Amino acid sequence: MTGIRTRNTRREELAAFLRSRRERIRPEDVGLPPGLRRRTPGLRREEVAQLAGVGVTWYTWLEQGRPINASVQVLDAIARTLRLDAAEREHLYRLADLPEIADPAGHGEGLDAEVHTILSQLDPLPACVYSGRYDLLAWNAAYGTIFASVVDRPRLERNVLWRVFTMPDCCCPLVNKDEELPQMVATLRAAFGRHVGEPAWTGFVTRLSAASPEFARMWAMHEVARPGIRMKLFKHSSVGLIRLTSTSMALAAPPETRIVVYTPMDDESRQRIEWLAVHPEVVHCPLHEEAVRG
Structure with a gap:
């Protein structure tokens, strides 16, 4: 019974949220004539349905909190029509019970343009932005040369933890996994x-x-830790071992995101990442190119 009540409450909240977002948009904001006989502010339901490319009846049922399923593609169209920002999209997906897409900020949406500028300016130092779940949200070119096996994945598969735990050892760039993986899991x-x-x-x-x-096994140990400064040893098929120090710094937004910068621990490592910066075409793991290309 509790599960049914929860679903009903979520549908009711979704219906109220959609109505509130629809009513705040003026027809002229989306290229429609304002009209003379509008009993309620904002767009009509049929106008939202038309602009989003969905059926009027289906959208009406969604706003009425009826038990219907909504695909990611349909909700994306509705979100664009209603001009939802990153936080509102996240809220929409959660209410629609789409857990895999419920964190759009967890896939790079909502990052300030200044963050992307900082990442670019840090080249040739590898740098990236992670979510609290180790989703890779943004990165610079230097990071991509070392972690091609992550950045070349489709957007929803760019998770560093998933890749380092599931890829073959020959393709994993992280050498000191015995020390670093328990820390990442914690x-x-x-x-x-x-x-x-x-x-x-x-x-x-x-x-x-x-x-x-x-x-x-590591998850079952219930160890916890905070992000911090760590020593990372990476291997690359073209240049060999690269010794880097990773420094993690929290970002103000989106929530629970952090920028991580990798600085060389010695001159040899610095020279190797500088060489990779001017040879971006090299493949990290030629024996398992499918792990890089996806």
């Missing part, structure tokens, strides 16, 4: 405490536990 566990019960987080942990017994 950091994930600490972040998970703020998202207990959220489908996007529990689903991720469940799937990765099934895909990697090593991750499942």
